[in-house]
Amino acid sequence: MKVVVDLNRCQAYAQCVYAAPRHFVLHGREALVYDPSPDEAARAEIERAVHACPVRAITALPDPAGETK
């Protein structure tokens, strides 16, 4: 999968950290560090994180299939 977080919008509610602790981590109080390219097997957790975000800052989509180049 591919994940991007709008960190302007993020207010460190940490809901993604609870939903998918292996893929979203807070360093300090507000610095969110996340996996931009999690394995497809993590989909359930990542989707939980997407929907739990109170400010809807997380976009996660499956890897695009061969549309480029």
Place this chain on the structure above:
Amino acid sequence: MSCTTLFEQVLDPDNRANPYPLFAQLRRQPVCRQEDGTYVVSTHAEIARLVSDPRISSEDLPDPQKFRWTGHPITDLFVRPIRAEIRRRHQPFIFRDPPDHDRLRGLVMRAFSPERVRRMREETADLTNELIGKFAGKAQIDLVDDFSYPLPVTVICKLLGVPPEDEPQFQGWATQLATALEPNQRADEETQAKNEQCFTEISDFLRDLIAKKRKEPQDDILTDLANGTKPGNASGDDPDEDGAETMNDFDLIATAVLLLVAGHETTVNLITNSVLTLLRRPEHWERLRDDPGIAPRLIEEMLRYEPPVQYRTRLAVADIPIAGVTIPKDAPVVLLLASGNRDPARFADPDRFDPDRPDNRHLGFGGGLHYCVGAPLARIEAEVALVSLARRLKNPRLVEDPPPYRPGASLRGPRHLCLAFDGIADA
């Protein structure tokens, strides 16, 4: 109808089953002064703005208890004010502002770690299956008494570290103390007396339990709060990284009571409201049964559509100009979250239940500094409960619609929800 009387109707138990048409009328005036000087805010944009406005305080809410002269000068001039001051100083963090709020909440978040919460998913699944297993051989159950009520209290007791044998007692206390969060109930003298009694009992119980946790530390939240924890990288509310801070016993007890009360009734309502909503729309029930992966979005939509906490009361500490009105300093402010969630200016077709709704920035868990601490746990409990119920209940039907509601307008939910079904599937 003038909006100065609409909120009274929201509080009226007769309107509990469906307050949403009243909200629609209230939203015609987004910020509306009530006759008692309270300002009711009912639109999404204005609520979202006020939850992160630093002129809105959670402290010093006007006490509905009327101060009656007892005729004893020592009681009236010394004892009562001192007691009041102690209570004021050791309010749980839901009723505190920063910096105290941040410090207390930070300590709770440290104990309420992602790893610890994650482990509760499996425990919750076991508990859920156990409760559903007890439906075997029955044709009808009361979802509230037989499922929604026992589940959250057991989960929070396990997290806190309350021994299983004390759970029933905890459940009783939780139910009684929930009325203290209910503005239209806590003013009642009898309720107040019961709450005082209950608070004394639970405080004594917790004081003993905390002493035990200090002597024999265990892997639970109360142990961590009582003894202080090593800083983790848990969450955005983490206090100073090098702080070995703990909270004093007054704050610790207030916090434990808060986690019990706020985490209990709300979760009961989330689960019960969800089942009610889904069984009114069986296509969603079937969809969840066939694809548990939709549970997260379905639950967020539930938090929008039927939020367990319908409103919160705050206090303006300065004049706040908003939506063409100025909320004056010292005015109580009701943030009508459940109405903001149905605001057509923010949500297309707001009265439709639609789990596929994009950009669902609902107010079901509030927002800003006081965003629900227990949200991650509530999501786990609701997801596990709904997925299991949808999978295991065969052909469930509502027996009574609308069901009877508890009187609370803020923590709103059915008192009973009778379901008929044709048996249960294996776990």
Place this chain on the structure above:
Amino acid sequence: MTAGPSGPPERILVVGASLAGLSAAHALRAEGFAGALTLVGDEPHAPYDRPPLSKQVLRGLFSPDTTLPRRPELRAEFRLGTPASRLDCEARTVTLADGSTLPYDRLLIATGTRARPWPNPEEASLDGVFTLRTRDDAARLSARFKAGPKRVVLVGGGFIGFEVASTCRDLDIPVSLLVRDGQPLAAALGPRLGGLVGTIAQERGVDLRLGAEIERMDSEGGRLTGVTLKDGERIEADLLVAAIGAVRNVAWLEGSGLAADEGGVLCDGYCRAIRANGDIVPDVFVAGDVARWPNPHQGEALVAVEHWGNARAQAEAAARNMLAGPATGLTRHDHLPDFWSQQFGLTIKLVGLADGADSLAVVHGSLDARRFVALYGREGRTVAAASIDSARWLPAYEAAIREGAPFPPIEGAIDQPRLRIEEP
């Protein structure tokens, strides 16, 4: 002035396949554009996110693959690894470096910037001398960080410099940060908060040198061995990262008639490209780091905003305007500039424009606690708000900045120290 766009487009060409280009493409589909959509990129990679490069990618946390998510309904053709070399507005074509020519009905210019190269080419080509802008830059630098350099010298007092310095400290790599000015980050945050960030960096073990400039780089066998400063001091180092700003990618527009120079490609408030004589160029739009546009939050001053949030917002405004027919109104790009930086475990956020502010007030927390909200005022109006680890207060002040509220806008708030208005 020329009229708005001609008829509904069938072919839309986006030159630039990074955040702005991809955001525009997504927005075009979301707005219902069903025609042919082509994105041209000079790098061989599909659109990827840059902010993690100076932080987690360099540090080796999670995956280095920061490819941006693409929606299945994007249905775009990507021409990657082939930069555009020429624009012909009359013929409505863009020529690529490989000689191919792409026609368009609407064009979006989103070519962004590249890292400003070290001015001395000989020094720039030394082994151990880097810039940091692309995925490939980050991959190479990350490999060198893993190998355990003796010392890293960072040149430049901007956010990238500080973020890389923070990463070095996380990896326990000795690091010297050379800042030419007397205060770091002064343009973005003002001297006071910029100075605070400098102090934090020093506390975390960064050898911060203010007012320091490189006289020459020293090398042995083509490898960097150190730098000699203008004051004669020498710093032994085997790695150097020049984070000295960005250059806008406008060379390919030479001869196109567009008003494009090192300051960016000029456009109006609706993202429409403008000729040197002030005419609107039909059907050509600009977005992202390369765009220079009138900012309504700064008295319509022409600005180029090199931030993530602006790239997305401007791309979305441009996309809507590319599809706007004569009957539909154009969308004004009125994004309030915002950015974040993560360093030394702290999150710094800013909304508004602090540049030109004449006053500063801390309205929550305190600088000493490294947790606060500070507001910037200019001529009695609130123009910007900065926070460290207090992001949840920002929305209230963002509204005040948008409304041009008096400075300071909110008094008597909870958790507010006694307000003292200071120099920024």
